[in-house]
Structures are given as C-alpha cells and as structure tokens.
Amino acid sequence: MILVLDAGNTNIVLGIFKNDKLIVECRIGTDAKRTADEYGIQVLKLFSYNKINPSDIQGVIISSVVPNIMYSIEHMIRKYFNLKPVVVGPGVKTGINIKYDNPKFVGADRVVNAVAAHEIYKKPLVIIDFGTATTFCAVTKKGDYLGGTICPGIKISADALFEKAAKLPRIELVKPKHIICRNTVSSMQAGIVFGYIGQVDYIVSKMKEEMIEQGSEEPFVVATGGLAKLIAKDSKTIDEVNPFLTLKGLKVIYEKNKE
Structure with missing residues (x-):
C-alpha cells in the first residue's frame, strides 16, 4: 500500500x-x-x-x-x-515539462494535478482546482505545463464579504434558486456562487483562446477540489469533475520515483 x-x-x-x-x-x-x-x-x-x-x-x-x-x-x-x-519538488521526476519563468515557483499541487490529468486524459487540458485558492492550469497534449491563473477561493471571497461588511452575515455556500433574490442571505449566495461561475467560464474561455492561438486543439476542462461540483453544475466550460485528481497524481509521481 x-x-x-x-x-x-x-x-x-x-x-x-x-x-x-x-x-x-x-x-x-x-x-x-x-x-x-x-x-x-x-x-x-x-x-x-x-x-x-x-x-x-x-x-x-x-x-x-x-x-x-x-x-x-x-x-x-x-x-x-x-x-x-x-x-514533490525540484529534482523529482514528474514527466511534465514546466514552461514557467521559474519552475521552482509552481505550486506542488498544480504540478501534481497536471501529472494526473495528463496521465488520465492524454489531451490538451485546462485544470481547475477549487481549493483555498482557485488555480487554473494549461497543459498541452504532449505534457508541457504552460502556466495559468490564481484567484481567491470561493470560501475566501465569502469570508471577506462577511468580515469587511459590518451588516452582512456569514453564509452557507449553496446555490439559490434565483439570481434576483429577496433577502440578504440569498443575495449574498447568488453573488458569490453565480459570480464565481461567471469568473470560471470567462477565465477558461480566454485560456482556451490562447491555447488554440498557439496551435492546440480545443482543451478538455477538468475540475477538482471541494467545491468543484457546486460550480460545475452551472458552468458552461467544465467538462468533468475528478474529485481525486491530486491523489491520483501523487500516486503516478511516486511510481516514477520509487527507485
């Protein structure tokens, strides 16, 4: 084991x-x-x-x-x-060619996700990880890690609204039935959840454009992390949710380095 x-x-x-x-x-x-x-x-x-x-x-x-x-x-x-x-860090075999300005500054979790997704899907990819921060990573079909985007996570955004606005309560992160809401809690939920869905779809669309401009096929979009399912339900760009992507990537990297 x-x-x-x-x-x-x-x-x-x-x-x-x-x-x-x-x-x-x-x-x-x-x-x-x-x-x-x-x-x-x-x-x-x-x-x-x-x-x-x-x-x-x-x-x-x-x-x-x-x-x-x-x-x-x-x-x-x-x-x-x-x-x-x-x-996971410098000197560890991953099978991924990192094109970052300084490869040492790529988060280990982003590298591990890229390794797993490249191993599983064998196609151009945009990988979204909904963690404390939300990361977007672009990977080519042959395994080049091109870079990506980092945003505040959904919970960070919700907590900032609660902490900085005196009259706004702490809320549960669920999707309300409507975007025109008639109470404060639902209004905050709509703003956070639907706003985040819009952010995700816009960033992914722009990343797809840049990858296609560089000669890639249209990338497949995979999401992971605790709140991936909440956002993926209404996202127009997420193709699949893989909740165990990071763990699978770690297993792949271990096998490459177990000697």
Missing part, C-alpha cells in the same frame, strides 16, 4: 492506494502548531478507523503548499511509519 498526502492551506488530504485502487480518502486540518506526534496520533486514529495496518504501508509521497508544516509531517512519517517520504 502507498500513502499519499496533499498538504493544503486548509486541509491535509490523505489517500491510501492498494495497487492502483484508492481505498481510503480522508482529511485532517492543517495546523502549523501541531507537532509530529500530534499529526502521528491523528493519522494512526484514521488508520485504525479504516482498519488499515500502518506496517502495510510500503511508501509515502507528500505534496505541500505550506512550508512551515513540512518538518512535522516528514518527521511524523519517519517516526510512525519508518519510511523516508518522497516530497
């Missing part, structure tokens, strides 16, 4: 693969104040709940966009699993 960890600003997502099948997926909160032992206890509890024996884990791979938790996470893996993890 292989343990994969994707450490984001809000959550650390853990997956366990048995051969090529994802058999466990779970989340714990990201907290820079936690020690390796605190993370270890949490992870072992999740293993126990899912009836997984830690000694069955043969390898571990980590991607992270939160540098200040990496010592605790890596130390936890060494102490509780007696394994040296693969950490």
